[in-house]
Amino acid sequence: MNPSTVSLGQPRGLAADVNSLNGLKTQAGKDQKGALKEAAKQFEALFMRELLKSMREATMKSGLMESEAGNLGGDLLDDQYASQMTGLPGGLSVMIERQLSQQMSPGAITADAGKTPAVNNLKTPSPSQSTLDRVGAASGRQQQFVAKLGAAAQEVAAEVGIPAGYMLGQAGHETGWGRSEIKQADGSNSFNVFGIKAGKGWKGKVAEVTTTEYVNGQPQKMKAQFRAYDNYQDAFRDYARLISESPRYAKVMDNLHSAQSFASGLQRAGYATDPQYATKLSRAINTALNLQRAQA
Secondary structure (H helix, E strand, O other), rough: OOOHHHHHOOOOOOOOOHHHHHHHHHHHHHHHHHHHHHHHHHHHHHHHHHHHHHHHHOOOOOOOOOOHHHHHHHHHHHHHHHHHHOOOOHHHHHHHHHHHHHHHHOOOOOOOOOOOOOHOOOOOHHHHHHHHHHHHHHHHHHHOOOHHHHHHHHHHHHHHHHHHHHHHHHHHHOOOOOOOOOOOOOOOOOOOOOOOEEEOOOOOEEEEEEEEEEEOOOOEHHHHHHHHEOOOOOOOOHHHHHHHHHHHHHHHHHHOOOOHHHHHHOOOOOOOOOOOOHHHHHHHHHHHHHHHHHOO
């Protein structure tokens, strides 16, 4: 499946799509005003899509009638509405374009007679260009992460029943999509992509790192020991065993029908101390699910 088929349904594509991002970069080298306007529309579309998705999650999902096909249909409907609401006169894209224009260097938009400066040659890089680069880097990193760990997640999903996308999303959230995987003392990978700590009953290898814990709602840095594995398959399997067999997470297994319910169940069971954990996790899971569909 082409990634563009699960984005906004707009002919121009989304900036979060790497192909569309490269297209915007090319356009920026030829027509900076046009590229800036297009980038502003892209960001407005992303915002509107996330707004609609949040509204749907908060008001329309009961969990009783949900299915993968239904969720995909809802996502596509949100995309279509976001497309229709993007670029309207006086809309958010106008404000974004104005703000970006004000922050750009004086010569970034107005070129000398018959000559348009390339983005990479500007003395002060355009904020729109740097933002596009960050969006593209984040999108590419997420795609690579899901592709890299997809087989391990699918294998364990078939054994235990926890959707692969849920596990990939949680692994992505816990590691910053691979940027901050837990390392052992010698610098080798612990393969612990779920942030599972090494309690008294753990007999395997451990990795001690500094982590952030929330005490009375306030973040604090502290040392903690985490489980270490020989490979990602072992990490996924240990995580699935913990969630499916521990009485602490028994109710979580009753909420596999909805990413939001699954994430909320993990937070209620005390999987993490971050008070916003469920919100952040459900967003990461939805990202992983969309990437899985795109890569199918």
